[in-house]
Amino acid sequence: MANNDLLVQSALQSVQNNVTSQSKPVTQSVQTETVTELSVQSQALQKEAEKQNSQQQQRADDLRDKVAQLNDYMQNMNRNLQFSVDDTSGDTVIKVIDSETEEVVRQIPSEEILEARHAAEKYRGILLETKA
Structure with a gap:
């Protein structure tokens, strides 16, 4: 009976070793392909x-x-208009200026x-976060 137990144990060990040695290359191959795909996606x-940053700039x-x-x-036309861009919002701002006092009329x-x-x-991000 003891011989049969030893034979069964040795057979189990050889099957386990065989399964383990066969599964490792497959796992490594799948992991390598996944890492490669993630790397390609990240680069894209x-x-x-x-490209978007370049276009926006x-x-x-x-x-x-x-x-x-x-x-x-407008300066060549002797008009009292001044055009500018608001740095924060990016909106175009038009000012009508009194040429004598250089005061902003409108x-x-x-x-x-x-x-x-x-x-x-400033508060837009906070409002969106509370809803989500």
Whole structure:
């Protein structure tokens, strides 16, 4: 009886060793493929983000150039208008200025509107987080 137990144990050990040795390469292959896929996806996402940042920077540069051209044009026309871009919101701001006193007669959008937009932008993230 003891011999049969020894034979069964040795057979079990050889089967376990055989299964273990066969499963390791498959696991390593699957893990390597998964890591490779994740790496390719990560690189694609990074390239897309860089492309979007580049496009956004280009648009901002183009907008600043157009604002400078408008300011030059209005000065040549002896008009009392000043164009600018609000740094925080990116909105175009137009000011009508009295040429004698250099006082702002009118601003579109007004300072109050710009401040309200800045405040709303500051709290937008908080409002979205509480709903989620």
